[in-house]
Amino acid sequence: MSGRTSPFSTDSFRLDGKHALITGGASGIGEATCRELARAGAHVLVADINVDKARALATTLETAEALHLDVISEDSIRAAADAITRLDILVNNAGIGHVGNISTTDPDDFDRLIQVNVRSVYLVTRAFLPQLLATRGTIVNIGSVAGLVGIKQRFAYCTSKGAVVAMTRQLAVEYPRELRVNCICPGTVETPFVEGYLEKYHAHEKDKIRAELRARQPVGRLGTPQEVASLVRYVCSQEAEFMNGSIITIDGGWTAA
Ligand SMILES: NC(=O)c1ccc[n+]([C@@H]2O[C@H](COP(=O)([O-])OP(=O)(O)OC[C@H]3O[C@@H](n4cnc5c(N)ncnc54)[C@H](O)[C@@H]3O)[C@@H](O)[C@H]2O)c1
Numbered sequence: 001m002s003g004r005t006s007p008f009s010t011d012s013f014r015l016d017g018k019h020a021l022i023t024g025g026a027s028g029i030g031e032a033t034c035r036e037l038a039r040a041g042a043h044v045l046v047a048d049i050n051v052d053k054a055r056a057l058a059t060t061l062e063t064a065e066a067l068h069l070d071v072i073s074e075d076s077i078r079a080a081a082d083a084i085t086r087l088d089i090l091v092n093n094a095g096i097g098h099v100g101n102i103s104t105t106d107p108d109d110f111d112r113l114i115q116v117n118v119r120s121v122y123l124v125t126r127a128f129l130p131q132l133l134a135t136r137g138t139i140v141n142i143g144s145v146a147g148l149v150g151i152k153q154r155f156a157y158c159t160s161k162g163a164v165v166a167m168t169r170q171l172a173v174e175y176p177r178e179l180r181v182n183c184i185c186p187g188t189v190e191t192p193f194v195e196g197y198l199e200k201y202h203a204h205e206k207d208k209i210r211a212e213l214r215a216r217q218p219v220g221r222l223g224t225p226q227e228v229a230s231l232v233r234y235v236c237s238q239e240a241e242f243m244n245g246s247i248i249t250i251d252g253g254w255t256a257a
Pocket of ligand 1: 071
């Protein structure tokens with residue numbers, strides 16, 4: 001598989017008629033997920049703080065609409081939840097990174113990571129719970145290997161993604177017959193998130209650091225957004241009905257090593 005195109009044949013893992021909302025849907029893993037779920041037949045809401053980019057993506061997809069959603073704003077989430085009457089699939093994908101150990105992580109930065117990566121999952125899931133319970137819906141949280149193993153210089157990020165793993169398990173136990181809630185934990189994936197990190201922290205040594213990022217994944221390369229999106233599609237599909245409360249790594253072997 002090249003990782004660039006969908007690996008699914010037309011009659012497997014279909015999501016026809018399903019209504020899906022993807023937070024942070026305008027870029028990277030979220031963008032690829034919007035494309036993949038639309039390809040599977042779902043009606044897709046590209047929900048992002050960057051509404052221009054969300055609109056640009058939605059216009060390229062037959063069954064998609066853009067939605068302005070700021071996952072740290074209760075008002076923004078409430079407005080979205082009031083406007084959307086049906087939801088079968090929620091992908092809590094919006095997230096940000098931060099570099100620092102415990103000493104160099106300022107309280108403000110720590111709080112920001114918790115707000116965007118953790119509190120958002122709580123607020124968005126809570127707001128859309130009635131719609132999801134009504135459809136016996138499915139939630140996919142995008143965690144990270146950072147929620148499963150320690151990574152140097154990622155104190156706040158590891159903390160936030162560990163909480164995403166814990167929220168997934170708690171919700172799966174709370175609503176075992178009413179919902180399916182799973183968490184996908186990618187290793188390093190080629191997205192603007194990683195490019196932004198390289199630009200901000202390693203502008204003069206990007207190739208060296210990129211090589212280090214590849215080397216820490218035993219497969220020897222970064223993942224692609226499409227590879228993660230394909231897994232999201234599977235987890236949302238009827239074929240994955242027995243999967244609940246699962247924490248699924250997709251990391252080129254990183255956490256197996
Ligand atoms: N790229 C990686 O290597 C990697 C690895 C593991 C996990 N992840 C996780 O995957 C998710 C997506 O990452 P990505 O690499 O695709 O990132 P990205 O930066 O390419 O895209 C993130 C999107 O989220 C949106 N966003 C940011 N703050 C928002 C807010 N407050 N409200 C709504 N939308 C907001 C941005 O506008 C952007 O469109 C994140 O949760 C990230 O932690 C990424």
